[in-house]
Amino acid sequence: MTEASEGAQSEVIMPRLGLTMQEGxxxxxxxxxxxxxxxxxxxxTIETEKITHEIEAPRxxxxxILQPEGTTVTVGAVIARILAQREAMAVGAARAVEAPGPGPEREAQKLPGGVPAAVPVPRQEAGGGDGRGRLEISPVALRMAQDLGLPLERIQGSGPRGRIxxxxVLRAWQQLREGSSQPAAVDAVSTAPSPAAMAPVQSVASLPAYDREPLTPMRRRIAEHMLSSLQETAQLTLMMEADVTQTLQLxxxxQQEQQRLGGAGITITHLLIKMVALALHEHRRLNAALVGDxxxxxxxxxxxVAxxxxxxxxxxxxxxxxxxxxxxxxxxxxxLAEQARSGRLPPDALAGATFTIxxxxxxxxxxxxxILPRGQGAVLGVGRVCEQVRAxxxxxxRYSRLGLSLTFDHRLVDxxxxxxxxxxxxxxxxxxxTLLLSAH
Amino acid sequence: MAEKRYVRAVNEALCEEMERDPAVCLLGVDVGAPGGPFGATRGLQERFGPQRVRDTPISEAAVVGLAIGAATLGLRPVVEIMFMDFLALVMDQLVNQAAKMRYMTGGQAKLPLVVRTQTGYRDSAGPQHAQSLEAWLTHVPGLKVVMPSGPCEAKGLLKAAIRDDNPVIVVENRTLYALAEEVPDDDYVLPLERAAIKREGRDVTIASIGVMVREALAAAEALAGRGISCEVIDLRSANPLDLQTVRTSLEKTNRLVIAHSATRCGGVGAELAAALGEEAFYMLDAPIMRVGAAFAPIPFSPPLERAIVPDRAAIIAAVERVLAP
Structure with a gap:
C-alpha cells in the first residue's frame, strides 16, 4: 500500500499497478x-483500464474521502486521508476541496428566494487580471456549450453579471452555424429574457437525440490504443486458408487423453498458440517491433490471446x-480467462506480449x-472452421477449412x-x- | 364513467375491494354506522356487516396495533385515522412495527396494511388538525406514502394500496372531498410509484403533490395567458419518489418548481431537490425553487392562515423567479 504519513494522518494515494498505468x-x-x-x-475499490483492485487502509x-465514486484521478493523487481525530476532518476538507458556496439559509428566516446558483468557471484565456477571473454560467448551459464545442468566451450571457x-448558448451556436463573423452576442443584454426568447432554437432540435454513456477506463484505453496503432504503423493484412482436417483429428x-488425465480441454486455439510460437522461432521478424529508429x-x-x-x-x-x-x-x-472475466487478473498477466492471436x-x-497491438509487429486473426469440398x-x-488473417507492420517486415x-x-x-519434432 | 366527488371515489374504492377480497376489512373511529368522520365509509357496515367494518375506541395506537396483527395473519385491514396530526400517536406502531415486519422476518410476514388519513387547511382547523406530516413517514424505509390529488387518484391509488403487500399510508385531502370529476366506474387501479404529467409545457416544470397539484394547474393556466408554458407533474407518491418522470421533464424545460402544502423545511420537496441536484444538475438552467408552507404552526385565524399556507400565487411567483434568475 502506498501512503505518506503526515503526523497524525496518512494519505491514501492512487497506486501505480502496472508500468503503463496513468490513472485510475x-x-x-x-x-x-x-x-x-x-x-x-x-x-x-479502484479500476484501471485493465483490472479492479482493492485498496486497504494504511493505518x-x-x-x-477526498475523491467521490466515479472520479478518475492520476496515479499518485491523494484520494483519501486517514485521520487520528475526527475533528481534523473539517480542517482537512476545507483544504482539500474548493471553498463551498454560501452556507444554507435558515428556512424560518426566509421565504422563497435566496442566492441564485451559478457555477463559477475559470475564464479561459481571459486577458489576465481583470479582477474577477470568473464567469457565471448555468449548469445546463455549461454542459451544452461543452457538447457543442463552443468556447465560453464566445457566448455573451444575458443574465445578471453576464451569467450565461x-x-x-443556443443563440451563440446558431450564429456560429449561420456563419456570422460577428461575435455571438445579444443586443438586449440588460433586459430580462422573456420566455419566448428561451424557446429552443429550431436547428438544435433537429440534432439527433442520444443517450450519454461515459467511457469506462477500459473502453477509453482501447480507443486510444486502436487509434494510435492505426496512425503510427503501416498495417497490411494477408489472408490464407489452411486445411485443418488433421489438426482437428489430433x-x-x-482431448480424449486429457479427459483420461483429468486435464483442461484442448482447443484449436491452444494448438495454434503452440504452432505460431514454433513458426516464430524461424521467423523472428514477426516477433518484433519497430521502436524509434x-x-x-x-x-x-x-x-x-484476445x-x-x-x-x-x-x-x-x-x-x-x-x-x-x-x-x-x-x-x-x-x-487466465477465468481471472480476466472476474476482473481479478494481476496486471503482469496482461503485459509483455510479443505476438497476439x-x-x-x-x-x-x-x-x-x-489491428496491431501496441509494441508488436504482427497479429494473427483466426476465423471459423467450416466443411468444404475440394476438387x-x-x-x-471433403476437408475442414480454417481462415487465417495476418496483420503485420510493413515498416519492419515486407x-x-x-x-x-x-x-x-x-x-x-x-x-x-510435426509438433513432435519440436525440441521443446 | 360518471362524475363523482372525491369522498365518493374513496367509498367506491373501499366497496369494490371489499367485494373483491373477503380479507379486506375496515377499522376506525366512527367508520361503522356513522359512515366515517367525513362520510368515506358510508353504507359499508350495512353492506358488509359489523365483523368487517368495525368501530373502534379513540385509541389510535391500539387500532393500528390491532390492524398490524390482523395484517400479519392474513387480513388486509384499512384503518382510518381521522386527522393526519393524530399519526403522532401511531408512530411507534407504524415506524417500529409496520415498517420493519417484512424486513425482520426475512420476508416471511407480509404486511398488507393501509392507513387512510387526511390533511387540509383553509377551514380554520388550526395548529393540531391541519398539518401535512408526510415527510415524517417518507424518512422511514418500509412505508409507502401516496397523496391523491383528485377523485380519480383517490380511487385508483387506494385500490392499489389495498392490494399492496406493504404498509401504505394514503393521505387524502379533506378540502378536496367535495371536488367532483369523471371517475372510471370499472376496476380502476393506478400504480403506486409513478408520477403523472397533468399538463404538458416547455418552459418550467412544476412538480406538485396532493392538493398543490390543483394549485399548480391553476397557476399554469394563469401563466399560459402570459405566454409561459408550464408542465405540471402530479408526483402522487411521496415515497418512493418518481425521479425519472421529473428528470425527463427537466430535460425539456431545464427549470423546476416544487410545490407541496407541508412546510418547506425537511419536506418531500427538499428530498426531491437534493436528489435532482445529485442526478440532474447539468440539466438545470436556474436554481430549483420550492413552494411550501412557512415554518410555523397553522393559525386558526383565517387571514393569518392565508398568509402562511402556499397557493397558486406562490407558485406563480416561483415560476417567475426561475424564468428570470
Whole structure:
C-alpha cells in the first residue's frame, strides 16, 4: 500500500499497478465518509483500464474521502486521508476541496428566494487580471456549450453579471452555424429574457437525440490504443486458408487423453498458440517491433490471446509459449480467462506480449483485418472452421477449412517474408504431427 | 364513467375491494354506522356487516396495533385515522412495527396494511388538525406514502394500496372531498410509484403533490395567458419518489418548481431537490425553487392562515423567479 504519513494522518494515494498505468477510477468506497477504519481493512475499490483492485487502509483512523465514486484521478493523487481525530476532518476538507458556496439559509428566516446558483468557471484565456477571473454560467448551459464545442468566451450571457443561460448558448451556436463573423452576442443584454426568447432554437432540435454513456477506463484505453496503432504503423493484412482436417483429428485424440488425465480441454486455439510460437522461432521478424529508429527482435515468444469481455476485451499472455506443452498452455489460458472475466487478473498477466492471436471464428467470421497491438509487429486473426469440398486428382474431397488473417507492420517486415511465416503456420496446421519434432 | 366527488371515489374504492377480497376489512373511529368522520365509509357496515367494518375506541395506537396483527395473519385491514396530526400517536406502531415486519422476518410476514388519513387547511382547523406530516413517514424505509390529488387518484391509488403487500399510508385531502370529476366506474387501479404529467409545457416544470397539484394547474393556466408554458407533474407518491418522470421533464424545460402544502423545511420537496441536484444538475438552467408552507404552526385565524399556507400565487411567483434568475 502506498501512503505518506503526515503526523497524525496518512494519505491514501492512487497506486501505480502496472508500468503503463496513468490513472485510475474510484469505483466504490466501502467505508463511509468519516467512519472508523482499521489498518488493513479494504476501504476502496479502484479500476484501471485493465483490472479492479482493492485498496486497504494504511493505518487505523477516521476515513476522510477526498475523491467521490466515479472520479478518475492520476496515479499518485491523494484520494483519501486517514485521520487520528475526527475533528481534523473539517480542517482537512476545507483544504482539500474548493471553498463551498454560501452556507444554507435558515428556512424560518426566509421565504422563497435566496442566492441564485451559478457555477463559477475559470475564464479561459481571459486577458489576465481583470479582477474577477470568473464567469457565471448555468449548469445546463455549461454542459451544452461543452457538447457543442463552443468556447465560453464566445457566448455573451444575458443574465445578471453576464451569467450565461441555455438560451444564450443556443443563440451563440446558431450564429456560429449561420456563419456570422460577428461575435455571438445579444443586443438586449440588460433586459430580462422573456420566455419566448428561451424557446429552443429550431436547428438544435433537429440534432439527433442520444443517450450519454461515459467511457469506462477500459473502453477509453482501447480507443486510444486502436487509434494510435492505426496512425503510427503501416498495417497490411494477408489472408490464407489452411486445411485443418488433421489438426482437428489430433485435437480430438488429445482431448480424449486429457479427459483420461483429468486435464483442461484442448482447443484449436491452444494448438495454434503452440504452432505460431514454433513458426516464430524461424521467423523472428514477426516477433518484433519497430521502436524509434531500431527494430527490436524479442528473445521471448509471449503469445497474447484476445479474450472478449462484456464491454471490451483483455489480452492475457502466455509467456514462453514455445517452451510450454499443450497441456500447460491449455491449463494456463483457462485460468487466465477465468481471472480476466472476474476482473481479478494481476496486471503482469496482461503485459509483455510479443505476438497476439485473436479469434472471431465463434461468430462465423472467415477473414478480417485485426489491428496491431501496441509494441508488436504482427497479429494473427483466426476465423471459423467450416466443411468444404475440394476438387483433387482423385475426385472431390471433403476437408475442414480454417481462415487465417495476418496483420503485420510493413515498416519492419515486407510482404514476402510475412507470407512465408503465414505459410509456415498453414503447414504446421496441415501436418500437426510435426509438433513432435519440436525440441521443446 | 360518471362524475363523482372525491369522498365518493374513496367509498367506491373501499366497496369494490371489499367485494373483491373477503380479507379486506375496515377499522376506525366512527367508520361503522356513522359512515366515517367525513362520510368515506358510508353504507359499508350495512353492506358488509359489523365483523368487517368495525368501530373502534379513540385509541389510535391500539387500532393500528390491532390492524398490524390482523395484517400479519392474513387480513388486509384499512384503518382510518381521522386527522393526519393524530399519526403522532401511531408512530411507534407504524415506524417500529409496520415498517420493519417484512424486513425482520426475512420476508416471511407480509404486511398488507393501509392507513387512510387526511390533511387540509383553509377551514380554520388550526395548529393540531391541519398539518401535512408526510415527510415524517417518507424518512422511514418500509412505508409507502401516496397523496391523491383528485377523485380519480383517490380511487385508483387506494385500490392499489389495498392490494399492496406493504404498509401504505394514503393521505387524502379533506378540502378536496367535495371536488367532483369523471371517475372510471370499472376496476380502476393506478400504480403506486409513478408520477403523472397533468399538463404538458416547455418552459418550467412544476412538480406538485396532493392538493398543490390543483394549485399548480391553476397557476399554469394563469401563466399560459402570459405566454409561459408550464408542465405540471402530479408526483402522487411521496415515497418512493418518481425521479425519472421529473428528470425527463427537466430535460425539456431545464427549470423546476416544487410545490407541496407541508412546510418547506425537511419536506418531500427538499428530498426531491437534493436528489435532482445529485442526478440532474447539468440539466438545470436556474436554481430549483420550492413552494411550501412557512415554518410555523397553522393559525386558526383565517387571514393569518392565508398568509402562511402556499397557493397558486406562490407558485406563480416561483415560476417567475426561475424564468428570470
Amino acid at each position: 477510477t474510484i469505483v466504490q468506497w466501502s467505508k463511509p465518509q468519516g467512519g472508523w477504519v482499521n489498518a488493513g481493512e479494504v476501504i476502496c 487505523s483512523g477516521y476515513l476522510q 443561460h441555455k438560451a444564450d 485435437r480430438a485424440e488429445l 531500431e527494430i527490436r527482435l524479442y528473445r521471448e515468444i509471449n503469445i497474447g 479474450t472478449a469481455l462484456e464491454d471490451g476485451l483483455l489480452v492475457p499472455v502466455i509467456r514462453g509459449a514455445d517452451r510450454k506443452s499443450l497441456a500447460e498452455i491449455s491449463a494456463e489460458l483457462q485460468s 485473436t479469434n472471431l471464428g465463434a461468430q462465423g467470421v472467415d477473414y478480417f483485418t485485426p 483433387g486428382a482423385e475426385g472431390f474431397q 510482404g514476402e517474408p510475412a507470407a512465408r511465416f503465414l505459410a509456415r503456420v498453414k503447414y504446421l496446421l496441415e501436418h500437426p504431427w
